[in-house]
Amino acid sequence: MRTRDLAYVAVFAAIMVVLGLFPPIAVGPIPITAQSMGVMLAGSIIGARRGALAMLVVALMAAIGLPVLSGGRGGIGVVLGPTGGYIAGWIVGAFVVGLITERVWTRYNIGWAILANVVGGILVVYAFGIAWYAILSGQSVVLAAAQNAVFLPGDAIKVLIASAVAVAVRRAYPVIEAAPQRA
Template sequence: MKTRDLAYIALFAAIVAVLGQLPAVPVPGIPVPITAQTLGVMLAGSVLGAKRGGLALLLFLAVVAVGAPLLASGSGGLGVFVGPTAGYLYSWPVAAFVIGWLTERFWRRFNLAWALVANLLGGIVVIYAIGIPFTSLYADIPLSVSATGSLAFIPGDVVKAVAASVVAVAVRRAYPVIELPGRRATAG
């Protein structure tokens, strides 16, 4: 891995940390708040690709695990990995990887529509598929209640997916130096 790759990984881990400084919005009936940090997950995957995007989120979670209070709730440490929000945290590297993988597959025809598909599938479907069962388990609520409660996240997550898609397409066009593996940088 090149120094540039490490710098991008660290940069996107920092972006997720900065997005965690925006206050969390509590959701009635579910112990998981709405945060801006999933926007960082989507950006990492769609801008950096699968490997670097996933590694950026693993780095972020490692820093959280050692106690840095970088989550939107102001928390950090190992305790966050065994509570109602744990599944969402576990999903972030997987989601960034999936978004990046889809972005790499769509690279030749990468436009706003394909970027949105990648961000919706990875940034919503993957995150919910992992997060909802963990919330059910750790909050001791039925899976149906956890799934129903997560519906409150969908409008905001769709907005984040659109924003991440617009940014990813703009970055690809304006700053082609961020190459995806096996792809030659292009300006258009």
């Protein structure tokens, strides 16, 4: 990995931490935070590998107790608590957002950005978060999903914001290189 790649990872890990400074809105044991938008931004701006690595850095910082999560939280108890599935989902979600973005890079536009952010930033992150929450709470996955539906309107807004930012950054300062096309 080049120095520039490490710098991108560090910048997006820092962006994730800054997004955690916005006060969370308490909705039961899982708060509404701005950090889910960081997943979308990382994947769509710096790509699959670097985006996932940035999220992994944040998850590791949280696990060792640094207050990098919303509301200044951190520690292994938080990472393994009700929000732990979402934190793990950030890593895979950023990778999926980046992977889709890389695959369509030569024709990337707001439509592709929205699709990538919905698939990776919502569907993948929710899959991990809801599954983990269901396990910890002893509820069915269906009930856990229903309880997590409260997050969808806010996440839809985050998708639109992240997509607009990603498209603007691509035009001004493209970081991702187009994925090799298969013959």
